[in-house]
Amino acid sequence: MRPAPSAALAGLALAVLASGCADPAADRVSLVGSTPPPASSPHPSATLLPSQPAPRASAGPAVRHPYPPATSLPDPRATGAPLPATGPPRFFVSARGPLVRFTGDSKTGVATPVPSAVHDAETGAFVADIPLPPGVESSWHLVAAARDNRTFALAGRTDQGLRFFLVRLGEDGRPGEPVAVTQSDPDELTSAYDLALSADGSRLAYATALLGGGAKISVLDVATGRRRDWTTRTYSLLSGLSWAPDGRSLAYAGQGRAIAVLDLARAGTGLDGASRIVQQVAGALPIESVAHTPDGGALVYAAGHTVERVAVSGGPAQVLGRPELPPGASLSLRFSVDGTGEHLLYVQGWRAHRLRLADGTATSVPITVTERPGEGEPPRAAW
Secondary structure, rough: OOOOHHHHHHHHHHHHHHOOOOOOOOEHHHEEEEOOOOOOOOOOOOOOOOOOOOOOOOOOOOOOOOOOOEEOOOOOOOOOOOOOOOOOOOEEEOOOEEEEEOOOOOOOOEEEOOOOOEEEEOOOEEEEEOOOOOOOOOOOOEEOOOOOEEEEEEEEEOOOOEEEEEEEOOOOOOOOEEEEOOOOOOOOOOOOOOOEEOOOOOOEEEEEEEEOOEEEEEEEEEOOEEEEEEEOOOOOEEEEEEOOOOOOEEEEEOOOOOOOOEEEOOOOOOOHHHEEEEEOOOOOEEEEEEOOOOOOOEEEEOOOEEEEEEOOOOOEEEEEOOOOOOOOOOOOOEEEOOOOOEEEEEOOOOEEEEOOOOOOOOEEOOOOOOOOOOOOOOOEEEE
């Protein structure tokens, strides 16, 4: 865990966020039983805020981007019947990166994938592992939940690049076999930073950095594998993806400073032109997560460790809670809000913290796993 920020460290906040984008098994790490994958797309060193102009292209011949935006999904909206919320969540799913070990004086680590796990939401107790499907080279370090608390999406690197899977839990929390999402337009990427599942379960949204600078949001139809991309050079980091309950828009945080809403009905592949800024957030600490309220009228986000709410139309923010965090907590709060909109889940160390949004009260439970508990980076979690 990183130490709590001081005024002198405030400028490092965005750099810390960007470091979470890379697959832990990439670069100087080889995976057990696999061949080394291509290097992940690097993040640009410069940090652009929404008020800053995008950098001008340097003189010289125009260079075609190696990954042109996909446009095969004509209507990226997710307007089907939402999966029903099931009351207070009974389960959450944790996902962590592979465990990396360095032997002797070697500068190349060996990564061992570990499965995602299902936990009891009240106690944090281990319920079951979610098996890694064939071909998955790295652990699933991204997880997103539908509002029914039974349908989850996971992402990880395979020998064919970044791939997505859906898994459904039974009423006892036991997972079924993960189902691979067909990708008609394979994304030539090895990692993503954020993942979101639409309320009706028909669309996946994910955010990635682009080679050479910039970032993109992609929407993937889980039935056909068709995809639509929106790209930007204004931001090098996009996070906090959240589907509106009606499936017609996506909220996101740009560079950890601006909360925006992407209108999925807008034509074109430019993210800036299809988005509307809802809130500019001042201060040193960045935004990592955003979530819609169940009625779609407001957005919940965390500016550093302070959980706030703002209307989708904009306006003043309302503080919902200031959870007390242990020394050495991360600079920002990555969280998941359940389908009822009443409970927020975040992880610090190997504990899952549950924040009741109505009054800001918080409780925590240890995260229990069967395979190498407490080793490696703490997991991400969703419910």
